[in-house]
Amino acid sequence: MKQYEFWFVVGSQYLYGPEVLETVAARAAEMAEQLSGKLPYKLVYKVTAKTNQEITDVVKEANYDDACAGIVTWCHTFSPSKMWINGLASLQKPYCHLATQYNKEIPNEEIDMDFMNLNQAAHGDREHGFIAARLRMPRKVIAGYWQDEKAQTRLGDWMKAAVGVAVSKSMKVMRFGDNMREVAVTEGDKVEVQTKLGWQVNTWAVGDLVKEMNAVTEAEIDAQMAVYTASYDVATDDIAAIRYQAKEEIAIKKMMDAEGCKAFSNTFQDLYGMEQLPGLASQHLMAQDYGYGGEGDWKVAAMTAILKAMGEGGNGASAFMEDYTYHLVEGQEYSLGAHMLEVCPSVAAGKPRIETHFLGIGMNEKDPARLVFEGKAGKAIVVSLVDMGGRLRLIVQDIEAVKPIMPMPNLPVARVMWKAMPNLTTGVECWITAGGAHHTVLSYDVSAEQMRDWARMMDIEFVHITKDTTPEKLEEELFLKDLAWKLK
Numbered sequence: 001m002k003q004y005e006f007w008f009v010v011g012s013q014y015l016y017g018p019e020v021l022e023t024v025a026a027r028a029a030e031m032a033e034q035l036s037g038k039l040p041y042k043l044v045y046k047v048t049a050k051t052n053q054e055i056t057d058v059v060k061e062a063n064y065d066d067a068c069a070g071i072v073t074w075c076h077t078f079s080p081s082k083m084w085i086n087g088l089a090s091l092q093k094p095y096c097h098l099a100t101q102y103n104k105e106i107p108n109e110e111i112d113m114d115f116m117n118l119n120q121a122a123h124g125d126r127e128h129g130f131i132a133a134r135l136r137m138p139r140k141v142i143a144g145y146w147q148d149e150k151a152q153t154r155l156g157d158w159m160k161a162a163v164g165v166a167v168s169k170s171m172k173v174m175r176f177g178d179n180m181r182e183v184a185v186t187e188g189d190k191v192e193v194q195t196k197l198g199w200q201v202n203t204w205a206v207g208d209l210v211k212e213m214n215a216v217t218e219a220e221i222d223a224q225m226a227v228y229t230a231s232y233d234v235a236t237d238d239i240a241a242i243r244y245q246a247k248e249e250i251a252i253k254k255m256m257d258a259e260g261c262k263a264f265s266n267t268f269q270d271l272y273g274m275e276q277l278p279g280l281a282s283q284h285l286m287a288q289d290y291g292y293g294g295e296g297d298w299k300v301a302a303m304t305a306i307l308k309a310m311g312e313g314g315n316g317a318s319a320f321m322e323d324y325t326y327h328l329v330e331g332q333e334y335s336l337g338a339h340m341l342e343v344c345p346s347v348a349a350g351k352p353r354i355e356t357h358f359l360g361i362g363m364n365e366k367d368p369a370r371l372v373f374e375g376k377a378g379k380a381i382v383v384s385l386v387d388m389g390g391r392l393r394l395i396v397q398d399i400e401a402v403k404p405i406m407p408m409p410n411l412p413v414a415r416v417m418w419k420a421m422p423n424l425t426t427g428v429e430c431w432i433t434a435g436g437a438h439h440t441v442l443s444y445d446v447s448a449e450q451m452r453d454w455a456r457m458m459d460i461e462f463v464h465i466t467k468d469t470t471p472e473k474l475e476e477e478l479f480l481k482d483l484a485w486k487l488k
């Protein structure tokens with residue numbers, strides 16, 4: 001992701017004379033350089049814009065340049081905003097207005113009219129903000145002193161969400177087999193998703209995968225086994241089952257890399273010619289930041305890859321997840337999340353174990369190898385993208401993951417346990433009312449605010465279930481949003 005950068009575009013005008021403009025340009029360059037050392041991506045000072053032409057030119061260049069993941073604007077002085085209209089109206093990249101100021105304090109002795117004319121961001125940023133509001137620009141507004149950690153963290157978080165936009169627009173998903181028969185929520189309009197989010201979602205034959213698997217050499221499998229044994233504890237004697245998963249992983253990865261795909265889906269209903277559902281194979285691919293969705297769920301597959309990209313350099317993880325079962329004892333109300341096999345080891349609290357167990361669902365001739373572990377504790381979110389027919393809705397719920405309160409020694413899969421906000425039953429009522437799926441991306445790394453930013457930039461509906469959400473307020477919100485989105 002390090003190839004991405006952001007452009008710093010500073011507004012001004014000719015009114016103040018060349019000396020002020022030189023000062024503004026020098027300070028803007030200094031700020032971009034210092035901020036680049038603190039932010040997850042480089043901030044490149046581009047221009048002190050004084051004319052309509054300069055703004056239009058820099059926007060055209062930003063639109064065209066794949067390395068530019070967004071623009072950050074600021075007005076050191078006053079910058080009349082009619083000259084921003086043509087440029088902003090053609091902007092196709094994420095846009096953040098950083099309402100800051102070069103100096104932190106008002107200097108009591110030094111301040112005079114010259115100082116005020118140079119340092120009038122409070123004035124200039126309001127004019128700039130108006131035109132973006134007037135143009136209904138989807139943008140992020142961040143106010144704060146540029147050297148303060150809080151402002152820098154917020155700008156960095158927004159940058160990561162904007163990189164999520166760039167990743168989304170180039171997302172390719174490889175589907176092996178169709179969606180699980182009769183399931184509604186994993187369906188969706190692939191043409192709409194490509195138009196809105198940029199995703200290219202296409203299918204490849206399971207037979208082609210089997211052909212690729214048959215071409216994998218013993219030496220390639222040996223190398224993959226060395227990676228597995230270095231990363232995980234082997235807790236099975238069935239080495240052949242692990243080798244089979246290695247073969248599956250190598251073949252899937254080769255096919256995805258050949259097509260430039262960053263996510264894939266498959267289904268237990270279509271494993272024709274395969275001995276095992278990919279378990280360890282899918283899990284280890286997710287550990288390498290590929291997205292995955294079970295039962296043909298290509299939406300959650302792409303979202304998993306996007307959240308992983310957004311969370312790069314973070315301290316946690318993002319994983320394909322499924323709400324499986326509840327613990328409804330008063331005072332100890334938890335959701336237990338897992339999947340048939342495919343839980344990403346990036347959420348593991350300890351070192352995962354490779355185990356083999358019988359799997360009755362699907363057409364497994366042999367017991368598939370999978371990673372078994374407990375998820376880590378911590379604040380997190382679950383994210384679901386659903387197709388409402390005519391538009392996409394992104395639902396985010398705040399959760400708190402805990403160390404599972406019981407060992408569950410006979411559960412043969414990885415597990416994560418959490419408390420949903422505002423509490424289990426109200427949280428479930430809200431989630432179901434909003435139409436959230438059973439599949440989600442669970443992330444310890446990406447925040448709800450970042451997902452809100454991403455949804456705004458992608459121009460899709462956003463619903464956030466928090467500690468303060470009530471079913472009554474949510475029902476009203478969904479009703480009004482339904483009307484609003486029909487008018488859009």
Ligand code: MN
Nearest residue numbers: 294295322439
């Ligand atoms: Mn599932």
